[in-house]
Every structure is written in structure tokens, then in C-alpha cells.
Amino acid sequence: MTPPADLRAEIDRIYREEYGRVIASLARRFGDLDIAEDAAGEALLTAIERWPVDGVPPNPGGWLTTTAGNRAIDRLRRESLRDTKHQAAMMISDDTPHEATGPVEDDRLRLVFTCCHPALAPEARVALTLRLLGGLTVGEIARAFLVPETTMAQRITRAKAKIKSAHIPFRVPDHDDVTDRLGGVLAVIYLVFNEGYLAGAGDDPVRVELTDEAIRLGRIVRQLVPDDGEVAGLLALMLLSDARRHARFAGGELVTLDEQDRSGWDRELIAEGHTLVRECLARVAATSTHPGPYQLMAAINAVHTAAKDARDTDWTQIVALYDQLYALSPSPVVALNRAVAVAELDGPDVALAIVDSLDLDGYHAWHATRADLLRRLGRSSEARTEYDAAIAATQNRAETAYLSRRRAHLVPSEG
Structure with missing residues (x-):
């Protein structure tokens, strides 16, 4: 039975919001990311079949987790794995609360620390976390990182294989793990927040489930390292x-x-x-x-x-803070953000000289910033070209609407 469009949209929303919790729980229980992802996918298909008939359950997240756990156990049975692993799977099907043995007691934060293991490349850590915790599709992650979808799929596959081959455990991190991986964990949490703050693609300009999840994880890390x-x-x-x-x-x-x-x-x-x-x-x-x-x-x-x-x-204070930030992180994106503040303090012509020196061609924010500075300088023809480039470089509908309006309001006689 195919659910009505509004119910299917509701199922998709619930699944996205609960995906990270389901994957984290299954990863802890079964110690295998492929099993966790496959079981979560099967649980979604079951929900699509049953919820139109039975109704959405009162606790949809718990329903998905239980259903996915049962599917994972079924898979282990079908594959006729070793008796010890089969017996372990049967034992961990018990839904009694997990008793933590270290400083990190949350399944999802535990999954982040696993994804941020130093054995994984930094870009793989972020991609894997966005996939497993945020529930982003491979295509969405690829667009966020400006790489082909096939490249991102290979990157995620290799990361999961590395976790398996290196026997990286889905366990509670000890205090040394927390110290060693804290920088990577913070970077990943911030990237998850950013993807939600201005979604790289999709109908919604903001993915609240990602911003809320990032803040929730940030609070937990603060409790861990106050x-x-x-x-x-x-x-x-x-x-x-x-x-x-x-x-x-x-x-x-x-x-x-x-x-x-x-x-x-x-x-x-x-x-x-x-x-x-x-x-x-x-x-x-x-x-x-x-x-x-x-x-x-x-x-x-x-x-x-x-x-x-x-x-x-207080633009003077903001520019001074950006000066300190650029001294620590001399990236072109930081320089671009600093230029926006400089424009308010010293004028758009000074800021444009900074922006033009940055190697960010193809980055939507660079084109949008350049377009606005050119507009303020009365160079409408050039601004129109930059607005076109910015619109082409973003898939966020709300941002596209804003850029299109600014482009349409350029004065034709200028430039």
C-alpha cells in the first residue's frame, strides 16, 4: 500500500529525525555499521507499509529502533554467523537500559567519537557522521563538500571498512579518547550544525533536527569537559x-x-x-x-x-575579532567573512579588493558577497553576473529566492 503524500512526508520527517538515534543504538548493540544501516532502511520500509494501516505509533522512534533491531537479528540468523555471534545477538536484543561504563553515556555521542577516531581521515569523519548521525543522503553530503556523489560514496564506504578492519570499537570512550578526539568531535558537531543552519539542498531552508541535534551534543560534551x-x-x-x-x-x-x-x-x-x-x-x-x-x-x-x-x-570590535580569528585560522572563508565586516567599517571598495584576492571561485558565499559589494558600488552589470553565479552555486531555495530578488532590483542604468 502506498501511503498518501502527506503521510509519506510525515514518515520521512520522523525517519530523518530519528535516524541518528536508531543507527547509534544498533551500532552499539551489533557493532556493525552496515548491519545498522540496512536494518534501519528495512524498518523504514516496514513503517511505510504498516503505518498507513495501523497509524503512526505513539513513540515512532522507539518503534523504528525495535523494528530495526529485530530486522538485524533476522539478518544474523539468515547469514548463519558463528554460534557465539548469534547467541550474542540474541542476548543484546534485550531492551533493558544500557549501563554505561565511562564518561560518555549517550549512544549518539558515542557514535560521534567512533566516527572521529584518529585512524580515519578528517574528511571521512565528517562525512560518516553526517551520514550516520544526521541521516543525510550521500548526494546531500557530496553537494555540501562540492565533490561528485560517487567520490563521497567511496569515501563513506572506505571509512566504514576502516572501522571494521581496524576493529575500532563502538564502546564508551575513556578519558584519553575524549582528550585525543575532542578537536575532531567539535569540528564534526559544528559541521552538522552548519548543514542544518542553512541546508545544502531540499525543500526546507533549515534542518531543525540537525541544528537541535548539534546543540544537544554540544551540551553533552560541555558536561563531559566543563x-x-x-x-x-x-x-x-x-x-x-x-x-x-x-x-x-x-x-x-x-x-x-x-x-x-x-x-x-x-x-x-x-x-x-x-x-x-x-x-x-x-x-x-x-x-x-x-x-x-x-x-x-x-x-x-x-x-x-x-x-x-x-x-x-560595533564593527570595529568585530573586525578586531576577525583579525584574531584569521591569525589562528588563515582560511579564505574567514577572510571573506572579515571582508564583510571591513565593508561596514572602511567601505565596499576596500572590502572588494580583499574579496577579489581570495581563491573562492565557485563558492556561493563568495559570489554573493562580491555581488553585494558591486551593487553598493553601482556596478550593476558585474553584480548581475555575480548574482547569477551565486544562484547557480546554491541549492537552498530560500537563499536562491533572496539572491534572485536582489538581482531583480538592480538598477538597469547603473554600470
Whole structure:
């Protein structure tokens, strides 16, 4: 039976939201990512068949996890694996709560630490986490990383094979694991947040399940490592960014920071984020250390969210913070973001010279930034070309709508 379109959409939404929890639970129980993914897929097919008849269960996530676990056990039986493994599978089908034996007690965070094992290449860690925890398709991940889908599929397959061949366990990390892998875990959590914050593709401009999951994981890591400034900085950065969620889109179109209705910002999240930033600043002052990249990005967002009106923004402080950030992370993307602030302080002509020096051709934000600077300089013909390039480089519908409107409002007589 094919479910009605609205029910199928609801099933797909539930599956996406619960996917990471289902995979993490199965990975812990069965120790095999392929079994976990296949079983989760079979559970989805079963839901598509049964929920139109039986109705969506009260606890759909629990239903999917239980159904997937049963499918995994069925697979082990069919494959006639060793008796010991078969017996182990039967024992772990018990749904009694898992008793943690180390500092990380959450299945999904445990999965992140497994995906961030140092034996895996950095790009593989991110791709695998987005696939297994975020439930993104291989195509969506490939678009986010600007690589062919076949390349990304091979990267994910190799990463899973490496976990299996190297016998990387799906176990509770010990304290040494937490220390060694913390940087990689923070990077992955932030990338998961970014994919949700402005979705690389799809009908929804924001994937709330990813931003919420990243923040949830950030809170857990902070409980795990409460005295780490970068952990606090990352959580503050995500909170201050997510606080603007409801003001970032209107009428299906992206609304830029300077045009947002600030009364729609979540003041509780902003207050929490500012408290974390002040905590980071106090730690830096007390220890005579330098803040890390996440703390600096959080501080930049704190300056933005402290202004009651866009015209009150302290651009001098923001440029100074970007100077510190660029000294730590001299990437072209950081330089691009700094240029946006420089435009407000020193003018669009100064900023355009910076932007033109960056090797970011094909990156949608570079084209969009260049288009806006050219527009402000009255060079409409060149701006139109850059808007076209930015539109071609993004698959986010809300961003496309915003760029298209700005392009349409260029004054024909200019340039």
C-alpha cells in the first residue's frame, strides 16, 4: 500500500529525525555499521507499509529502533554467523537500559567519537557522521563538500571498512579518547550544525533536527569537559546563531542579518550564549591564554546579538575579532567573512579588493558577497553576473529566492 503524500512526508520527517538515534543504538548493540544501516532502511520500509494501516505509533522512534533491531537479528540468523555471534545477538536484543561504563553515556555521542577516531581521515569523519548521525543522503553530503556523489560514496564506504578492519570499537570512550578526539568531535558537531543552519539542498531552508541535534551534543560534551574554553565557545556559537532562526526567513526567502526583525530573536538562547562568552573571556584573562577559533566566532556573534539595531553594531570590535580569528585560522572563508565586516567599517571598495584576492571561485558565499559589494558600488552589470553565479552555486531555495530578488532590483542604468 502506498501511503498518501502527506503521510509519506510525515514518515520521512520522523525517519530523518530519528535516524541518528536508531543507527547509534544498533551500532552499539551489533557493532556493525552496515548491519545498522540496512536494518534501519528495512524498518523504514516496514513503517511505510504498516503505518498507513495501523497509524503512526505513539513513540515512532522507539518503534523504528525495535523494528530495526529485530530486522538485524533476522539478518544474523539468515547469514548463519558463528554460534557465539548469534547467541550474542540474541542476548543484546534485550531492551533493558544500557549501563554505561565511562564518561560518555549517550549512544549518539558515542557514535560521534567512533566516527572521529584518529585512524580515519578528517574528511571521512565528517562525512560518516553526517551520514550516520544526521541521516543525510550521500548526494546531500557530496553537494555540501562540492565533490561528485560517487567520490563521497567511496569515501563513506572506505571509512566504514576502516572501522571494521581496524576493529575500532563502538564502546564508551575513556578519558584519553575524549582528550585525543575532542578537536575532531567539535569540528564534526559544528559541521552538522552548519548543514542544518542553512541546508545544502531540499525543500526546507533549515534542518531543525540537525541544528537541535548539534546543540544537544554540544551540551553533552560541555558536561563531559566543563572547563574547556573551546567546548563552551562552540556551544555559545551555536546558541547565538540558532537564536536568530525564526527571523532568518520570511515568505520563503532568506533574510540577512541587517534586515532581520530582532524582536523575533530568542532572548533566552542569547542570554545563555552571552553568559558562556563571558565565561570564556574570564577564563582567558585568568589563565593568560589566547581564545580559540570557536570562542572568537562566539564573541563575534555576541557583538552582533548585543546590538538592538543593526546600525548599533560595533564593527570595529568585530573586525578586531576577525583579525584574531584569521591569525589562528588563515582560511579564505574567514577572510571573506572579515571582508564583510571591513565593508561596514572602511567601505565596499576596500572590502572588494580583499574579496577579489581570495581563491573562492565557485563558492556561493563568495559570489554573493562580491555581488553585494558591486551593487553598493553601482556596478550593476558585474553584480548581475555575480548574482547569477551565486544562484547557480546554491541549492537552498530560500537563499536562491533572496539572491534572485536582489538581482531583480538592480538598477538597469547603473554600470
